[in-house]
Amino acid sequence: MKRADALAAVYPQLGDVVVVTIMGAVAAELQSIGHRPNFFYLQHAMGLASSMGLGIALARPEKTVVVFDGDGSILMNLGGLTTLARYRPKNLVHVVFDNESLLSVGGFPTATATGSDIAAMAAAAGVPRTATVRTLDEFTKAFTEAMRAGELSTTVAKVEAVGPAAFVTDLALLENRFEFQRWLRTH
Amino acid sequence: MPVSTANSRVIYDALKNGGIRLVSALPETWLVHLIRMAEDDPEMTLVRLAKEEEGVGISAGAHLAGVKSAMLMQNHGFLASVNGIVSCAQLYRIPLLMLISYRGEFGERDPWQTEGGGVTEDLLRALRIPFVSLDRADHVATRVRKAQTLAQSANRPVALLLCRDLMWEEG
Numbered sequence: 001m002k003r004a005d006a007l008a009a010v011y012p013q014l015g016d017v018v019v020v021t022i023m024g025a026v027a028a029e030l031q032s033i034g035h036r037p038n039f040f041y042l043q044h045a046m047g048l049a050s051s052m053g054l055g056i057a058l059a060r061p062e063k064t065v066v067v068f069d070g071d072g073s074i075l076m077n078l079g080g081l082t083t084l085a086r087y088r089p090k091n092l093v094h095v096v097f098d099n100e101s102l103l104s105v106g107g108f109p110t111a112t113a114t115g116s117d118i119a120a121m122a123a124a125a126g127v128p129r130t131a132t133v134r135t136l137d138e139f140t141k142a143f144t145e146a147m148r149a150g151e152l153s154t155t156v157a158k159v160e161a162v163g164p165a166a167f168v169t170d171l172a173l174l175e176n177r178f179e180f181q182r183w184l185r186t187h
Numbered sequence: 188m189p190v191s192t193a194n195s196r197v198i199y200d201a202l203k204n205g206g207i208r209l210v211s212a213l214p215e216t217w218l219v220h221l222i223r224m225a226e227d228d229p230e231m232t233l234v235r236l237a238k239e240e241e242g243v244g245i246s247a248g249a250h251l252a253g254v255k256s257a258m259l260m261q262n263h264g265f266l267a268s269v270n271g272i273v274s275c276a277q278l279y280r281i282p283l284l285m286l287i288s289y290r291g292e293f294g295e296r297d298p299w300q301t302e303g304g305g306v307t308e309d310l311l312r313a314l315r316i317p318f319v320s321l322d323r324a325d326h327v328a329t330r331v332r333k334a335q336t337l338a339q340s341a342n343r344p345v346a347l348l349l350c351r352d353l354m355w356e357e358g
Contacts, residue, residue: 040251047244048240048241048247050244051243051244052251054244055248058245058249059248077238077241083241173279177251184251
């Protein structure tokens, strides 16, 4: 499964929900499918996309919040999984694209390449709904079910270590930030 | 435990009066009363962290969603949060309100707190984070309010240093 295909497959479900992504390939690929004002791309601060999602989910319990995370990022904030699980917001859908590498900085392997299991760690932290999926159909089904589940989930999607040719897009960081804030405060 | 309950209450009331409705915290001795006050307050969301840097992301999310928040942490937690402060809060212009217990000042008895104390103010300056000390109860309300005002007008992090003279009753 390619991450870009996985994002495209669930893109129709991202219309009226809050979306927070990590930097690099995830941000560039989602923008290439089509930027929306309800999408925020955390273009640094690796590890904190899930924490930002938690902050939004607690502040706006009536809105669904989707976080598109990565293996390299969540490995920098494994303690954050215990914080997600502790407050287990029903409106938070946490997706981890696991390509077993740090793709945007040379493709060096992460610990998931040698067996570390992010879904198992999330489950052990106390996240009530976890899964690891390997095909596009499995991912689409798991994501759709997570969106309807009404409970905190972490879905790990095993994806190929391929990404876009470039990571810088023409959307300025602060333009994205203020547009997203305005959308959140008017929806 | 000679942590001042009365002065913790003054700080907590200042946060409440400033509209703070979410507090992230990692326990440390000087913060115990403040954390309990947040825990006992049905109007406050208390987020207990595994590590302080998470609080930067949580506060950033809360801010964008329209909820005012504050971070309660020790200065060593501030040291542990630097990348999040720089590449989330500063990069994205988030008005972070950080209340940092200033361990390792004059009067510190715990040897393990002394190195962090020695670098706290220089690090705040290096990061261009405006800060002021809270060391007397009578200026807490004003300084908390002014810190919040600057954070919001500048869209940048600010810090309040919770000092020994305010937090600890043994002198």
